[in-house]
Amino acid sequence: MQQYLTDNLYILETENYGEQLLAKNIKKIFAEFKVSEKISAGDRVLMKVNLLMGKDPSRAVSTHPAVIRAVAGEIKSLGARPVLADSPGGPFNRTALKLAYSKSGYTADAEQGLYELNYNTESFYDKLEAGQRGKSFELCSYLKDADFIINLPKLKTHGLTLYTGAVKNLFGVVPGTVKAEYHFKMPKVRDFCQLLLDIAELAAPDLTIMDAVTGMEGDGPSSGSPRDFELMLATGDIFELDLLVSWLLRGDLSYLKDPLPEAIISRFNHPGGLSAYEQYRKENFFKEEIPDWLTERFKEVSLPDIDRTANLLDKKLPDFLNRFVTRLLRPRPIFTLKCIGCGICEENCPPQVITIEQRQARAELKGCIRCFCCQELCPHEAVEIEKPLLGRLFF
Ligand code: SF4
Ligand code: SF4
Incomplete structure (x- = not known):
């Protein structure tokens, strides 16, 4: 099963992490999003994974290495250079990165030459004139070194924002401990979610492929239980994707009270906003179009008791x-x-x-x-x- 839910949101049933199945589905996604027309031979293609802290792939904390393998294979087939990067929580240095890569199962593939692992821990400041929680942000240099950015989040629950997906994964372009500074400056979850949108706008991934083959429910993003959603979701519009998943997790319009969807939707009316979404979606977003085969994957999903x-x-x-x-x-x-x-x-x-x-x-x-x-x-x-x-x- 596979279908477009909107012009820019493509969902594929993906039952497991089998090599051939993933290679087929990633190839399909690359074709649908015309990636070959956007990447040139020799380009450096950033694979922005969810590394968090580095945990065994069976715990469903990080983007599964089998997904990365398939994405890297497609990038290489276009003659480009896949580079895996993230800034996990805590210090952003070579030792911490090495450990996190190894725990997450990326090192062996990198050693076989399937892709490169980023060890550049420098940062730079980038400006966002329309930023709502700042006009200049410190970001990892690996971001500006990239010619094309593929955002590769994992579908997980989250104790602060309910859910961590396309937008939240991009907070990992903020270097290690600077993330804690931003948290400190934005103690209110509403402000923090607006900050996430500022960072996401600066990161501006060219394509997002969400690993929801096995995601996480319960006490995510690191202590929850793996949950088989058996899906991959691809989009050029991270906000639309996060609204969809937020809806799927709640199963009704109560998702509008959760902080991330609320932040995304409140931007629709902002003059410096990110998107041309129409206001009607606040009420009607996805209500009609979501097929049963998709909603069934989220039945009785266990959610954290977030601070509503x-x-x-x-x-x-x-x-x-x-x-x-x-x-x-x-x-x-x-x-x-x-x-x-x-x-x-x-x-x-x-x-x-x-x-x-x-x-x-x-x-x-x-x-x-x-x-x-x-x-x-x-x-x-x-x-x-x-x-x-x-x-x-x-x-
Ligand atoms: S709560 Fe966890 S992170 Fe904190 S000191 Fe104890 S074991 Fe370490
Ligand atoms: S501020 Fe509170 S919730 Fe945040 S890390 Fe410290 S103790 Fe934990």
Whole structure:
């Protein structure tokens, strides 16, 4: 099964990571999006994967190496140079990259010459006049070195934004610890999602291919459970793709209250906005066109209990009241006994409210901005997100 849902959104049933099936589907995507007309021999083609922290492919945290193999094969068949890159959380240096590449299963393929691994850890500043949460952003140099950019996200749930896909994957073009700075500067999820859209606009991928063969449900993006969606989704419009997946995850129009779709849709009306979407889509987007074979893949998908109070509270309350209500209503990180005190969360906590005592992490919740970077980056799945009783009752 394969079909276009809009002029720019192509979905293919992909049951598994079998080499031949992936090669066939990636070839089809390249043909549909006329990639051969856009890439010249010798071009450097960036494959922007989701590396996050580097985990075994069976955990469905990173873009599956079999997908990368197939994409790289197609790029090479056009005479171009595939280069895999991302900036995972934490320090952005050669040692960290080497470890993350190896854990994610990319090193062996690179050593066989199927593609190159990026080790350039320099950065540069890029300007976005129409940016809504800044006009200049620090980005990884691997981005500007590319002649053509293929965004390769993994479909996963996310404790802060509900879902991480095409737009959120592009936050990885911000170098390592600078990501924590941006989180710190944008503690409100609405602002953070607008920042994600600014970065996504600067990254401007030429093509996005989402690995949703096996994605993640539950406590994503790193501690959830693998879930077989058996899909690949390809697009030239990352915003449209993320709206579709957000809809599929919720299964109804309540997706409009989630922070990322809300941010995307609120940009439609902005004079410096990104897209020419019509306002009617706010109500009708995808309502009629989504086929049953697609919605069935998302049946009873387990979603994280994200902070749906945030949009309401951030908009309506003054800061002092907001801080008070936060304690009573908002989800908070809980450090469980799985913690071994490795200190990764402490290093990456944007407001630096985590300390390690007797090999156990703890957070001073008064200063916690609920970014859940600690949960995202803990390699031992020791951080859970807990909603206070009042929050559970009212939201
Ligand atoms: S919570 Fe996780 S990342 Fe933080 S110290 Fe414990 S094991 Fe390490
Ligand atoms: S404790 Fe966790 S959720 Fe709170 S600010 Fe630090 S990293 Fe973010």
